[in-house]
Amino acid sequence: MAEHRDVHIHVPVLTRVEGEGALELDLVDGSIERLNLRIFEPPRLFEKFVEGYERNQVIDMVARICGICPVAYQMSAVQAFERLSGFTPDPWVRDMRRVMYCGEWLQSHALHVHLLAAPDFLGFDSAIAMAGDYPEAVRRGLELQNLGNDLIALFGGRSVHPVGVRVGGFYRAPDVSDVSGILQRLEQALPKAEALVNWTASLAFPDDEQSFISVALSDPDCYAIAEGQLISGQGLDIDICYFESHFKEVQSPHSTALHAELDGRPYLTGPLARLNLNLHQLPAPVRRVMEGCGIHFPSHNMFHSIVARAIETYFAISEAIRLLEHYQVPDQPYQEVKPVEGNAFGCTEAPRGILWHRYDVDDQGIVRYARIVPPTSQNQARIEEDLSQSLQKLGFNQSDEALRLRAEQVIRNYDPCISCATHFLKLKVRRG
Amino acid sequence: MQSEKPKLAVHKFSSCDGCQLALLNLGEPLLQLPDLVEIVHFAEAGPNAPDTPVDIALVEGSVSTPEDVERIQKVRAQSKLLVTIGACATAGGIQALANFTDRQNWMHAVYPNPEWIDVLSCSEPIARYVKIDFAIQGCPVTSKQVVSALRDLLSGITPRPEVQPVCMECKRKGLVCTLVSQGTPCMGPVTLAGCGALCPATGRGCYGCFGPAERVNDPALAERFQALGLERDAVERRFRFIMNSAPAFLEASERLQGDSDG
Secondary structure, three states: OOOOOOEEEEEOOOOOEEOOEEEEEEEEOOEEEEEEEEEOOOOOOHHHHOOOOEHHHHHHHHHHHOOOOHHHHHHHHHHHHHHHOOOOOOHHHHHHHHHHHHHHHHHHHHHHHHHHHHHHHHOOOOHHHHOOOOHHHHHHHHHHHHHHHHHHHHHHOOOOOOOOEEOOEEOOOOOHHHHHHHHHHHHHHHHHHHHHHHHHHOOOOOOOEOOOOEEEEEEOOEOOOOOOEEEEOOOOEEOHHHHHHHEEEEOOOOOOOOEEEEOOEOOEOOHHHHHHHHHHHOOHHHHHHHHHOOOOOOOOEHHHHHHHHHHHHHHHHHHHHHHHOOOOOOOOOEOOOOOOOEEEEEEEEEOOEEEEEEEEEOOOOEEEEEEEEOHHHHHHHHHHHHHHHHHHHHOOOOOHHHHHHHHHHHHHHOOOOOEEOOOOOOOOOOOO | OHHHOOEEEEEEOEOOOOOOHHHHOOOHHHHHHHHHOEEEEEOOOOOOOOOOOEEEEEEEOEEOOHHHHHHHHHHHHOEEEEEEEOHHHHHOOHHHHHHHOOHHHHHHHHOOOHHHOOOOOOOEOHHHOOOOOEEEOOOOOOHHHHHHHHHHHHOOOOOOOOOOEHHHHHHHHOOOOHHHHHOOOOOHHHEEOOOOOHHHHOOOOOOOOOOEOOOOOHHHHHHHHHHOOOOHHHHHHHHOOOOOOOHHHHHHHHHHHHHHHO
């Protein structure tokens, strides 16, 4: 029974992830011969076709890279253009961008926790199927997701590819009456988000501590979202403009997503990395919820990511409340920002982790070169490393079905933005 | 009884996933959807049976690899009705901008080893390869559009496509014209309605993400934009944008380019 088998697992379509991906795993003589997370989202070459467009057009274009996190793309781009011009947005603009970003964290985390990840833990194919046995949990998820969407739409008119962000601020400031309506809903949602934290913390987690490097933005004033320095758990602390000298992207034959490494090593970015590095900056009530949930942070168990997402959901709601509580319509929602020629750098915390942009802009404000490094390609090397450790720990003597389920669950911990969902591993086994 | 319900599939091609969110963002009604239809394939939501015959297939994304071509033909063969959702499926999407240039050169610029990736030289709309039964416009489409089209199709009615420009929505909403009153270059006069005049309501000009309206007088609008101080290439960029390869916008940008070449 303890004999080694040759196992070949090929998952042609990963479901309940955003985008397209597949997993190939070949075990020979009890060790991994090949482990590839294939991402086959056809290349859309965004970095090339933003060339020749104006700054504000580029903000609308890069949103189209991801329907789940368009705000993140817009925020990294606008930050890059404003930094290049030496422009610091006024406190109103900064606060409201943070609120809009909270909306995106809220909708994306709620979508992931309820519709994509929770069915794994509870043994369902999809949230729609899960709704039969856990109607309240699924409803709560949909409600939080909707609230996040509405918070984005408050500033951008719609939640997917919103139209509100421009260089210098926003095109329009929301009305006081719209803000007070949403404020009321945020306050009602807070206890639900607290229940969500405890609910995720009560799930059964595999014991799977791993050593990995966390990377996140760090803001001296707050839990970083829309700006900050790049830091790691190993002492990295750099301005975002030095990203390219520390982080390298490499291409592998099995994926259209480039793999990123920090000084030659895989690293983690996203909710668990943020919480590990910045939890001391969470507001006191959020820390109390975190500390009372029964899971200890910082954590090096990737399965705790779902709890980290729930804690950030609670944080996003409380932060939006704090910033909207004394909302006033400003005299001007934006200021004109003259274009400056040079290299523009922007980096923000997308729901899935750091999203780094570089634009080379001419003196007319036309983009001449772009480089965009999304969180999923940064996490890909770490996912592959995690899979090999996690499956090894589970034991290759486990059934193919058990290996498949564990592999799916590991991948989904990272909420990879490659577009799929439930039982995505279709197993092909060849035994030697 | 389940087997008697009409079957629905949601297929993804090259896209940002934003149009599928029209369903995933439905909220509570998402849970009622299974009362109306049996969702047999919707990989992002869980169900994964791409080869099951269905009554209605919603297709997101553009065709951009040789594998996509085979897949869309299979989808067509097993679907009674095929409905494209969004700019990518309907007009090639923003990534059709790659069609204007040498895509292989771009591949070299973005990937060190482009030979590992198999792509067509163009990003094409679904209708370029198979017959489609209905197209829902928008980048992204709205939940309202998708649900109302599904309702019509399930009741055996052909949905009525939108034909009017965004200007009509501004009028209905009582919005002051951004083009006339503020001199903002607004694509509303040539762009299909359906968004609810989102950009003018947000204090900016429409940027054409729902694609061309039924009648497009692009020379008149281009002239107006130039009178507002836009250079010819800036006008061209406004047509060659999210819906760059929709025929009326494509012709408009080519006309502008022809003007500047001559």
